[in-house]
Amino acid sequence: xxxxxxxxxxxxxxxxxxxxxxxxxxxxxxxxxxxxxxxxxxxxxxxxxxxxxxxxxxxxxxxxxxxxxxxxxxxxxxxxxxxxxxxxxxxxxxxxxxxxxxxxxxxxxxxxxxxxxxxxxxxxxxxxxxxxxxxxxxxxxxxxxxxxxxxxxxxxxxxxxxxxxxxxxxxxxxxxxxxxxxxxxxxxxxxxxxxxxxxxxxxxxxxxxxxxxxxxxxxxxxxxxxxxxxxxxxxxxxxxxxxxxxxxxxxxxxxxxxxxxxxxxxxxxxxxxxxxxxxxxxxxxxxxxxxxxxxxxxxxxxxxxxxxxxxxxxxxxxxxxxxxxxxxxxxxx
Amino acid sequence: xxxxxxxxxxxxxxxxxxxxxxxxxxxxxxxxxxxxxxxxxxxxxxxxxxxxxxxxxxxxxxxxxxxxxxxxxxxxxxxxxxxxxxxxxxxxxxxxxxxxxxxxxxxxxxxxxxxxxxxxxxxxxxxxxxxxxxxxxxxxxxxxxxxxxxxxxxxxxxxxxxxxxxxxxxxxxxxxxxxxxxxxxxxxxxxxxxxxxxxxxxxxxxxxxxxxxxxxxxxxxxxxxxxxxxxxxxxxxxxxxxxxxxxxxxxxxxxxxxxxxxxxxxxxxxxxxxxxxxxxxxxxxxxxxxxxxxxxxxxxxxxxxxxxxxxxxxxxxxxxxxxxxxxxxxxxx
Numbered sequence: 001x002x003x004x005x006x007x008x009x010x011x012x013x014x015x016x017x018x019x020x021x022x023x024x025x026x027x028x029x030x031x032x033x034x035x036x037x038x039x040x041x042x043x044x045x046x047x048x049x050x051x052x053x054x055x056x057x058x059x060x061x062x063x064x065x066x067x068x069x070x071x072x073x074x075x076x077x078x079x080x081x082x083x084x085x086x087x088x089x090x091x092x093x094x095x096x097x098x099x100x101x102x103x104x105x106x107x108x109x110x111x112x113x114x115x116x117x118x119x120x121x122x123x124x125x126x127x128x129x130x131x132x133x134x135x136x137x138x139x140x141x142x143x144x145x146x147x148x149x150x151x152x153x154x155x156x157x158x159x160x161x162x163x164x165x166x167x168x169x170x171x172x173x174x175x176x177x178x179x180x181x182x183x184x185x186x187x188x189x190x191x192x193x194x195x196x197x198x199x200x201x202x203x204x205x206x207x208x209x210x211x212x213x214x215x216x217x218x219x220x221x222x223x224x225x226x227x228x229x230x231x232x233x234x235x236x237x238x239x240x241x242x243x244x245x246x247x248x249x250x251x252x253x254x255x256x257x258x259x260x261x262x263x264x265x266x267x268x269x270x271x272x273x274x275x276x277x278x279x280x281x282x283x284x285x286x287x288x289x290x291x292x293x294x295x296x297x298x299x300x301x302x303x304x305x306x307x308x309x310x311x312x313x314x315x316x317x318x319x320x321x322x323x324x325x326x327x328x329x330x331x332x333x
Numbered sequence: 334x335x336x337x338x339x340x341x342x343x344x345x346x347x348x349x350x351x352x353x354x355x356x357x358x359x360x361x362x363x364x365x366x367x368x369x370x371x372x373x374x375x376x377x378x379x380x381x382x383x384x385x386x387x388x389x390x391x392x393x394x395x396x397x398x399x400x401x402x403x404x405x406x407x408x409x410x411x412x413x414x415x416x417x418x419x420x421x422x423x424x425x426x427x428x429x430x431x432x433x434x435x436x437x438x439x440x441x442x443x444x445x446x447x448x449x450x451x452x453x454x455x456x457x458x459x460x461x462x463x464x465x466x467x468x469x470x471x472x473x474x475x476x477x478x479x480x481x482x483x484x485x486x487x488x489x490x491x492x493x494x495x496x497x498x499x500x501x502x503x504x505x506x507x508x509x510x511x512x513x514x515x516x517x518x519x520x521x522x523x524x525x526x527x528x529x530x531x532x533x534x535x536x537x538x539x540x541x542x543x544x545x546x547x548x549x550x551x552x553x554x555x556x557x558x559x560x561x562x563x564x565x566x567x568x569x570x571x572x573x574x575x576x577x578x579x580x581x582x583x584x585x586x587x588x589x590x591x592x593x594x595x596x597x598x599x600x601x602x603x604x605x606x607x608x609x610x611x612x613x614x615x616x617x618x619x620x621x622x623x624x625x626x627x628x629x630x631x632x633x634x635x636x637x638x639x640x641x642x643x644x645x646x647x648x649x650x651x652x653x654x655x656x657x658x659x660x661x662x663x664x665x666x
Contacts, residue, residue, distance in 0.1 A: 053599070059599065060599040061570065061599045061600070061601065224594055224595075224598075228594075229590075237394065243594075243597055243598050244598075245598070246594065246595055246598055249594070249595060257562075257590020257591050257592045258590050258591040258594055259590045261557055261561075261576075261579065261582070261591055262391075262557075262579055262582060264576055264604065264606040265557075265576050265577075265578070265579055265606040265608075266386070266392065266393040266394045266606070266608075267394070267606065268394065268605075268606045268607050268608055268611060269605075269606050270603065270604070270605045270606075271597065271603070271604040271605075272601075272602075272603045272604075273597040273598040273599070273600065273601045273602050273603075274601050275598075275599075275601055278601060
């Protein structure tokens, strides 16, 4: 056991791109569980794009992280001490313990993780919040039908990689968008998508039009900005756009506006922003189906693993810039 | 009976604002009904914003009007000759006879109009397509709940004026947006909305924020552009945006882009483009309820009436510029 807790706290609100100096590394004592509490040793920390929104004080779906507070984040943890009858030391759980080595919980929001099913870090990715986000967004809001064309941006990422694979399982033509040849190769060869467009490699519209000869029926949007605006020009009548993230907009002060809104009207498009935490009742069926696909070898994933809590800020910034491939986690022990 | 038919045909596709020279006035013989057909003498022609889209050859929900063809449009007509067992001379019907004095129909798409219920021109407005558009868009896609705040743009127009009144009937706080003091006064005093913002009179955001102290739950959008972008900043969580028209975008070559898309994500907004002709099964219940409200004096309307088919182009251009108040029609006889 480490001699002390280490926490990564928000030092200041970023202006534009996040910098490492926006965080403080703080040492403190390992807390002791009170009555009904468990002490958790965090094994893996999840790094996700939504955290960038929580660093701002703009109106959003959840309150911002306060200056000086521990950064919010999902964790896979081991119960190391328990004064809660529901949990025993040695159990592995998912929780929202944040960017730190140890944390206390009353157990109410913890979800048990089965180490026999898959590596426990998957509870932060393909078998966790990102996987459920993909499942809810694509199936509940995208409602793809066999033979339709589905496009997903950030297609090699934690959410996008699951979206693409589910869409293939549902019998769709699936086209990914990713940054760089290596990611595109991963998306087509390993994840099995029909095509993947490198958005950095030239005329995005022409490439997408060529990859989507029947137009686009579902666009699962993780990025917003110019890519969204380009897709609008390719939509079919009655297309659906689950709006899951706008990572292209999170850091840039210079935001280009959407030009092609007319497509939403003439094609009678449904564009639906969603946040997976509004849909907690969908977690059990989603995790059950994702787990089943995983066991059958139908759901692949990759992780980018940073090591040590002190490296979380750097890894987070790298993820926002698209340097990771697949789910970005920090291995803490 | 006029000695000849007069038709307004599309001479060229407009570039930017429509001009009268984009139309040709053509005289031709009055057609004779074939077997199963009726000859209709058009009494009123409807002028609607959607017609502007049909003048372009951009991809849209309906094919463009061909160069040289009669402009598309809804009409209230009298049956003057019939070789169709379902219709007798003297009956009044709604149809899509276009910008002309006479037309032939096989009767299949005609809807009988009851002259005893209301002036027959209302079949082009409050008791016709615009009224049903308001009813479907607000109730099916906007789904307002009592106590919620509904904002509607083009609030004095054919669709907007019905949207606002239905929202009031449903127990909402309702704020209109219109151009100029006269329209705003009409919207509040005659239609009974809680407030109306003149979008030409200064800081739109500040005025809307003051008129919507509880935020915006439903925005029925007829205009797009800067007004839509401003409303995005005022949305409540789980807001709905029925997207019915983008009249601000139809003519301007310089289109400013939407900046505030982030609101759709963080507020989990559903934005839904719709075209009322996709919802023909909703016309009977909509017209029944609108007719009932009208009989009870709960649904008011105004018309701007132009006279003579030759004046249709000028009246159409005026409507696109917002010079009308209420439903724009052309009285043909």
